[in-house]
Amino acid sequence: MSLHSSHRTAPLAKGVLPRLGGPTFALRHRVLRLLWSLSWLAFARWTPPVFQPLRRALLSLFGARIHPTAIVRSSARIWWPGNLVMGAHASLGPGVICYNVAEIVLEDFAIVSQRAHLCTGTHDIDDPDFPLKAxxxxxxxxxxIAAEAFVxxxxxxxxxxxxxxxGVAFRDxxxxxxxxxxxACPKRERRRSAT
Structure with a gap:
């Protein structure tokens, strides 16, 4: 499984101004996201830990590139699976918010702990139309990424x-x-792992 990022971004609506109430994303993408949300709610959100294979299959069905050993807790909130890549034993913990308007990649053994927030979207505050930037x-x-951290x-x-x-990270x-x-500021070096 390749974890190289392709820098995918959700398709934006054309010729509309979201600041004035228009949609940010194309209609087709909004419909697919609705279908995704309903599918997760119906088939995955309520599932106990033993249902990991079902959650991975559902994510893959909607375009996620996810290793068979990756772990996604049922309470994780993933905006769009097509922009999610997870390597071997990568983990999204309970209550994680994965706002992946652009691609989010978790390499092998990467851990995102409970209620952390991964946010790929912001807005251009210097543009009067306030467009989304991802x-x-x-x-x-x-x-x-430890509990309740923001990336x-x-x-x-x-x-x-x-x-x-x-912690709050806006820099690498x-x-x-x-x-x-x-x-976030550097505090110390971490001992190197053998894996």
Whole structure:
């Protein structure tokens, strides 16, 4: 399974101004997302941990590229599976918000803990139309995004990096370094993993 990012972004609506109440995304994409949301609610949201294979199959059906050992908790909220890539033993914990307007990649053994927020979308505050801007997020091998942390658009958490609980990252996290705070600042080096 290749984890190389293709920088996919959800299709935007043409010729409309969302700031004035128009839709941000194309009608076809909005319908597909509705179908996705209803499918997750009906077939996955209520499932116990033993139903991991069903959740992975449903995500794959909607376009996710997900390794057979990846873990997605039933309470995770994934905006669009087609922009999700998960490697071997990668994990999205309980209550994770995965707002993947652009692609989110979790490499092998990457962990996103409970109620963390991965957000690929923002807005151009200097443009009067306030358009959506989306940039991918990449969580490297053995990286850990701890409980209730926030990762903003365009951030790469390099291999083995850690963003501590409730930390806020708007810049890349360097490999094998522990970060904490808002904004996230480096605290110390992390011992290298054998995996």
């Amino acid at each position: 940039r991918p997020i990449h969580i490297g091998r053995n990286a850990w 903003g658009p365009g951030v790469t958490a390099e291999e083995g990096s850690v963003l501590g609980a409730r 996290l360097k490999q094998w370094t522990v970060y904490a705070g808002n904004p």
